[in-house]
Amino acid sequence: xxxxxxxxxxxxxxxxxxxxxxxxxxxxxxxxxxxxxxxxxxxxxxxxxxxxxxxxxxxxxxxxxxxxxxxxxxxxxxxxxxxxxxxxxxxxxxxxxxxxxxxxxxxxxxxxxxxxxxxxxxxxxxxxxxxxxxxxxxxxxxxxxxxxxxxxxxxxxxxxxxxxxxxxxxxxxxxxxxxxxxxxxxxxxxxxxxxxxxxxxxxxxxxxxxxxxxxxxxxxxxxxxxxxxxxxxxxxxxxxxxxxxxxxxxxxxxxxxxxxxxxxxxxxxxxxxxxxxxxxxxxxxxxxxxxxxxxxxxxxxxxxxxxxxxxxxxxxxxxxxxxxxxxxxxxxxxxxxxxxxxxxxxxxxxxxxxxxxxxxxxxxxxxxxxxxxxxxxxxxxxxxxxxxxxxxxxxxxxxxxxxxxxxxxxxxxxxxxx
Amino acid sequence: xxxxxxxxxxxxxxxxxxxxxxxxxxxxxxxxxxxxxxxxxxxxxxxxxxxxxxxxxxxxxxxxxxxxxxxxxxxxxxxxxxxxxxxxxxxxxxxxxxxxxxxxxxxxxxxxxxxxxxxxxxxxxxxxxxxxxxxxxxxxxxxxxxxxxxxxxxxxxxxxxxxxxxxxxxxxxxxxxxxxxxxxxxxxxxxxxxxxxxxxxxxxxxxxxxxxxxxxxxxxxxxxxxxxxxxxxxxxxxxxxxxxxxxxxxxxxxxxxxxxxxxxxxxxxxxxxxxxxxxxxxxxxxxxxxxxxxxxxxxxxxxxxxxxxxxxxxxxxxxxxxxxxxxxxxxxxxxxxxxxxxxxxxxxxxxxxxxxxxxxxxxxxxxxxxxxxxxxxxxxxxxxxxxxxxxxxxxxxxxxxxxxxxxxxxxxxxxxxx
Numbered sequence: 001x002x003x004x005x006x007x008x009x010x011x012x013x014x015x016x017x018x019x020x021x022x023x024x025x026x027x028x029x030x031x032x033x034x035x036x037x038x039x040x041x042x043x044x045x046x047x048x049x050x051x052x053x054x055x056x057x058x059x060x061x062x063x064x065x066x067x068x069x070x071x072x073x074x075x076x077x078x079x080x081x082x083x084x085x086x087x088x089x090x091x092x093x094x095x096x097x098x099x100x101x102x103x104x105x106x107x108x109x110x111x112x113x114x115x116x117x118x119x120x121x122x123x124x125x126x127x128x129x130x131x132x133x134x135x136x137x138x139x140x141x142x143x144x145x146x147x148x149x150x151x152x153x154x155x156x157x158x159x160x161x162x163x164x165x166x167x168x169x170x171x172x173x174x175x176x177x178x179x180x181x182x183x184x185x186x187x188x189x190x191x192x193x194x195x196x197x198x199x200x201x202x203x204x205x206x207x208x209x210x211x212x213x214x215x216x217x218x219x220x221x222x223x224x225x226x227x228x229x230x231x232x233x234x235x236x237x238x239x240x241x242x243x244x245x246x247x248x249x250x251x252x253x254x255x256x257x258x259x260x261x262x263x264x265x266x267x268x269x270x271x272x273x274x275x276x277x278x279x280x281x282x283x284x285x286x287x288x289x290x291x292x293x294x295x296x297x298x299x300x301x302x303x304x305x306x307x308x309x310x311x312x313x314x315x316x317x318x319x320x321x322x323x324x325x326x327x328x329x330x331x332x333x334x335x336x337x338x339x340x341x342x343x344x345x346x347x348x349x350x351x352x353x354x355x356x357x358x359x360x361x362x363x364x365x366x367x368x369x370x371x372x373x374x375x376x377x378x379x380x381x382x383x384x385x386x387x388x389x390x391x392x393x394x395x396x397x398x399x400x401x402x403x404x405x406x407x408x409x410x411x412x413x414x415x416x417x418x
Numbered sequence: 419x420x421x422x423x424x425x426x427x428x429x430x431x432x433x434x435x436x437x438x439x440x441x442x443x444x445x446x447x448x449x450x451x452x453x454x455x456x457x458x459x460x461x462x463x464x465x466x467x468x469x470x471x472x473x474x475x476x477x478x479x480x481x482x483x484x485x486x487x488x489x490x491x492x493x494x495x496x497x498x499x500x501x502x503x504x505x506x507x508x509x510x511x512x513x514x515x516x517x518x519x520x521x522x523x524x525x526x527x528x529x530x531x532x533x534x535x536x537x538x539x540x541x542x543x544x545x546x547x548x549x550x551x552x553x554x555x556x557x558x559x560x561x562x563x564x565x566x567x568x569x570x571x572x573x574x575x576x577x578x579x580x581x582x583x584x585x586x587x588x589x590x591x592x593x594x595x596x597x598x599x600x601x602x603x604x605x606x607x608x609x610x611x612x613x614x615x616x617x618x619x620x621x622x623x624x625x626x627x628x629x630x631x632x633x634x635x636x637x638x639x640x641x642x643x644x645x646x647x648x649x650x651x652x653x654x655x656x657x658x659x660x661x662x663x664x665x666x667x668x669x670x671x672x673x674x675x676x677x678x679x680x681x682x683x684x685x686x687x688x689x690x691x692x693x694x695x696x697x698x699x700x701x702x703x704x705x706x707x708x709x710x711x712x713x714x715x716x717x718x719x720x721x722x723x724x725x726x727x728x729x730x731x732x733x734x735x736x737x738x739x740x741x742x743x744x745x746x747x748x749x750x751x752x753x754x755x756x757x758x759x760x761x762x763x764x765x766x767x768x769x770x771x772x773x774x775x776x777x778x779x780x781x782x783x784x785x786x787x788x789x790x791x792x793x794x795x796x797x798x799x800x801x802x803x804x805x806x807x808x809x810x811x812x813x814x815x816x817x818x819x820x821x822x823x824x825x826x827x828x829x830x831x832x833x834x835x836x
Contacts, residue, residue: 019753019779022779023776023777102798104796104797104798108787108791110797110798115779115809115813117809117810118809196633200808200809200810201810215614215637216637218637219633219634219636221639221640221808221810222639239832242831242832245832245834246832246834248834249834249835250834253834253835335437357827358441359441361437361440361533361825362825363825363826364825364826364827364828365825365826365827365828366827366828366829366830367827367828367829367830368829368830368831368832368833369526369828369829369830369832369833369834370833370834370835372834372835373526373828373830373833373835374826378522378835379522379528379826379828380520380522380528390618390639391533391535391536391618391823391825392535392618392619392639392810392811392823393810393811393823394823395533395823395824395825395826396824396825396826397826405809405810405811405812405813406813406814407779407780407781407782407783407809407813407814408781408782408783408792408797408813408814408815409775409782409783409784409785410782410783410784410785410787410791410797411771411784411785411786411787412784412785412786412787412791413660413786414657414660414663414664414786414787415786415787415788415791416663416664416666416667416668416671416787416788416790417667417671417788417790417791417796
């Protein structure tokens with residue numbers, strides 16, 4: 001069988017099993033999640049033996065320590081996958097919930113009811129825990145899943161997905177509802193992206209290169225997240241201590257994640273009082289500042305920013321700082337450089353807070369709170385499968401509900417169209 | 419300037435104007451719609467002169483009478499565009515409406531608020547009235563639009579889109595919020611479909627060929643509607659007169675549209691009492707019946723169905739009829755042949771009604787009502803831009819709300835992440 005045929009067989013089987021998953025009860029789906037959790041605990045040794053093969057292969061290929069670290073299924077990582085499964089089992093089931101319901105003048109009762117999307121394809125890079133985390137959320141929402149992870153995690157992913165397969169069958173559901181594309185051949189991704197007839201949605205998780213490749217080659221809709229270039233704008237008249245707390249938290253609490261602040265914009269009238277202490281606090285914490293001319297004047301330890309520092313996703317203890325003449329300049333700067341991910345304003349002015357909310361075009365816009373709150377758990381969605389930076393279907397963190405759609409149900413008593 | 423450059427300039431200008439449209443007031447948007455309506459009325463002569471050029475070109479090219487008819491901007495068609503604009507002006511504005519709002523344990527107020535999608539690309543075939551109808555709904559939802567109609571309607575479309583441009587500018591909004599790709603060159607479509615950076619969504623309207631072409635070539639998400647192969651299943655024990663009314667309405671009231679019934683499934687236990695009178699009624703109305711063996715036995719004027727009749731979108735006075743042994747067989751048949759558009763059951767049994775609703779995977783599922791109700795107006799959405807048969811973002815009729823997304827707004831008083 002050619003690679004194309006075998007992927008076609010997988011996708012078709014996923015589509016067939018999706019019909020069964022769609023009508024499966026919440027109890028049954030939660031049972032699957034709990035069974036997977038039990039298997040992870042009882043088969044930890046097997047998982048780690050398979051993971052060891054990947055780690056050896058990775059070391060031979062000369063992967064960096066950071067890459068090896070992401071690849072490792074330590075006891076701690078396995079425990080967190082188990083914990084994640086339990087949390088997803090406890091989330092409300094979005095399927096069947098009614099979004100809208102009303103009666104038309106002719107007596108028809110029209111409702112919009114949540115249904116699974118169908119078959120979701122996940123294409124991801126090195127972390128093998130995505131196999132469990134992503135599958136759990138997709139299954140909770142009643143979907144079938146086709147997984148394709150990084151080639152360096154091949155053995156780990158194959159092992160984890162076969163555990164899911166077993167759990168599904170033990171719970172009386174089709175094992176084909178979760179399938180892993182069983183090859184390291186990169187050509188498989190391109191073929192997967194043409195299975196438009198069987199796969200309803202592709203979610204790529206990884207670096208910008210992977211995501212651009214997927215978007216360019218997919219005839220299936222893609223929910224994507226390129227990067228997080230998040231801004232905090234400190235307005236004139238903002239509370240100084242609140243501004244400092246929020247900016248510090250946004251940059252330093254976890255600098256390597258997509259919702260960390262990358263650029264701080266400061267209104268010129270507050271800059272002389274706010275910037276010196278704030279900058280000192282950052283520098284003491286090891287943050288490298290790259291600023292505009294005015295920032296450098298106010299805080300001479302600042303390195304002059306280059307053009308490419310605006311709009312950069314540092315994911316590190318580096319911060320671009322710009323003093324702006326007006327809030328309009330701040331919004332225009334955000335418009336030009338942001339990745340539509342997360343932006344915050346610190347202000348005490350009502351009108352300006354409302355204007356910022358209305359005009360800033362990002363998935364999460366905050367007033368007087370840290371950018372770090374753009375997260376499914378923090379915003380009350382439960383677990384998340386990623387953060388979408390495009391507006392179609394979902395914009396911002398995607399939880400179980402964002403892995404569903406709606407259909408119309410129309411209840412009549414003989415109505416016909418005149 | 420190459421074609422590629424000129425389309426790039428158009429798409430970029432649309433993106434820039436989208437930012438202004440997004441924050442424009444409802445009053446201002448409605449003013450645009452009313453101004454367009456006035457212009458259509460006052461410049462009817464100009465429009466029809468331009469339309470005449472297309473009609474002459476079409477006749478030279480040997481277009482069928484039906485095609486010429488669809489191309490013609492008669493007084494009646496222009497009046498209906500004017501009426502459509504007035505109706506869209508009266509619809510509620512989806513932008514700014516709150517989908518969800520709640521307070522998190524830490525005091526953050528989290529809301530999801532409707533926002534425009536951004537820039538919508540519409541690719542359509544012969545009817546030039548789509549230029550007005552589609553633009554009106556997209557503008558109402560605060561979007562910018564890039565239009566590309568059929569080459570045979572070139573002059574009409576250019577004329578209509580320039581009226582919209584004028585109306586926007588007169589109302590103080592950027593004319594570039596509605597642009598028409600000013601060339602007959604078909605290569606323009608492929609280029610438009612790569613403007614992923616500037617266009618957020620593509621809606622193709624036309625035959626299956628056009629839609630497949632768009633899906634294959636687009637790196638932009640596509641909301642699509644392939645075809646409507648709609649089924650009505652007459653259950654055992656269904657009310658005979660209700661069944662006959664619904665089936666007759668679904669097939670005959672307007673056979674050329676996507677929500678007309680194409681296949682009627684009849685439970686074997688009701689077939690002997692239901693089918694003879696129903697079939698006679700159809701045949702008397704000029705409907706050609708193509709049936710399974712049992713149907714042919716019960717009503718010998720039926721032509722034996724060929725394999726390709728199941729799943730065919732006749733769009734005509736032709737109906738496929740099948741007698742099924744069970745409701746499960748009916749659902750399996752629908753699963754195999756339907757286009758996920760519209761399916762109805764006629765039944766008096768509660769459990770079977772619920773099962774049909776749950777298991778049938780179509781955008782609109784009806785109990786005891788005609789398939790003809792799958793329509794934005796009929797289901798209470800106001801005007802519609804089309805019917806989506808895929809589940810992502812929208813499934814079923816798409817009104818103004820479906821041309822928006824949501825963003826998260828988070829109001830705090832200094833919260834940081836621990």
